Amino acid sequence: MNWMLIIIGFFTGYLVGLTGVGGGALISLLLLTLVGMPLNAAVGTALLFAAITKGTAMQVYRGYALVDWTVVGILWMGSLSASIATITWVHTMAKIGEDVSFYKQLIASGILVAVMSMFLQPTIETLSKKKFLNNGPGITGLQILLTILAGAALGILVTLTSVGIGALGLIILIQLFPHRMSPPSLVATNIVHAIPLALFGGVGHTFLGNVDLTALGSLLIGSIPGAIFGALTAVLLPHASLRSTLSATLWIFGLQLWWSVLPSSW
Template sequence: MDIGYILSGFAVGFLVGITGVGGGSLMTPLLVFMFGFKPIVAVGTDLLFAALTKTGGVWVHHGKHKSVDWKIVGLMAVGSLPMSVITIYVIKHLMSIGKEITGLITYALGIALIMTACALLVRSFLMRNKARDTESGPISTGRFTGNTQVAATVLTGAVLGVLVTLSSVGAGALGTIAILLLYPRMSTLKVVGTDLAHAIPLTAIAGIGHWSLGHVDFTLLGSLLIGSLPGIWIGSHLSAKIPEKVLRPVLALILLLIGSKFVLA
């Protein structure tokens, strides 16, 4: 166990507790730039880290708040889980024929970070200015109707499946934006709970896939968990005292700069 990893886990967990997003988008660049991990190892480790840390949140949303729309979770998973498996297979194939995949992972990570930075700003705007009523059913209150709404939800899941598996980034902020746009009348609490519930199987499948390829550092994973769990708890309790309208733009700017560095590397 490295005290630096534990402290990093605490810092990221604290920020996630305050802002509600930013786990993968902060943790993966931190592991690459501060500790010198290969991007592929940082991505693989962070995916399992995300799956484990998000589980407690879903337990609260489902059990206490009843704020998970499992039908939407299922539709997104129909797209995301198979695409995650296919993406892992493609990575494995590229490795088997000797192709260098670090550049691919690094570029995907940069794009995902830039998209997440934009999503953070848009998400704040939507949640602040757009009043939504609680829906009577997910499909009937969607932006489209019938099979078109179903197809759009599955396709959104598929895009997230590829992006998250390649970068470990996007399951939170990008998933939330997607649900907000597809289901504009859904309550904010249910948007967050549904996105969180979809992120767990996606990050778990992607993380296990990276594990099978040898891209997970379990000593690092344990250290991050030791730090992040109390960090999330403390951050969650302090979130009401720290102005979100200040934190989110700062976080978005940081992610935009880091993402640009990855893309231009």
């Protein structure tokens, strides 16, 4: 039993339950830097950690009927098929992951995309006002197409690097459905979408021998109660407070990871 990993798991689980962000990139980065875990094992372990931790948080949100299953289904159309294709490619091209610098560049690029996409929010809002996106509860054909494409891109990136499963997923929902969901519903929908995506990638990496089950067990001892506590906090918070928390988390999380990973990737 590793107490450092248990503590890391608790605080990460709380963050995941509260915001839906932090289960993939944060854990993989900590496993790389603090534990010294091999890169492939860090990615595979982080994906399984994210799947189980988010699954725990989902049980809380499901009781409050906050999940937008229509949007989840559209995202899955792109992300799950892309994840399966990516795992197949990784298995076929066995050399992937041996080039550490290439893998780090993928991680840094994923974080950069997450950070830079935040600057697109005004543009998305402008498109929404011009009726390219729906201002109400319905979903337009353009939203469906963009959601499938965004889900596919997310599936590829998450399966390769474990980055973006929470942060990019949340950004996609905020930008493509700016008026459809409340802040708690955004978090719940993002978490539910991420579970099978992380599970597909994690199981695939398990078959490739890229999961440290001992470290995963210690992380989950902390993350499971943390995720429950975080989800209950999100449900009870006023919507304005949760929206501000989500925005701040995305900025801090994205910038911190970008600056910590990008300089070492070139």
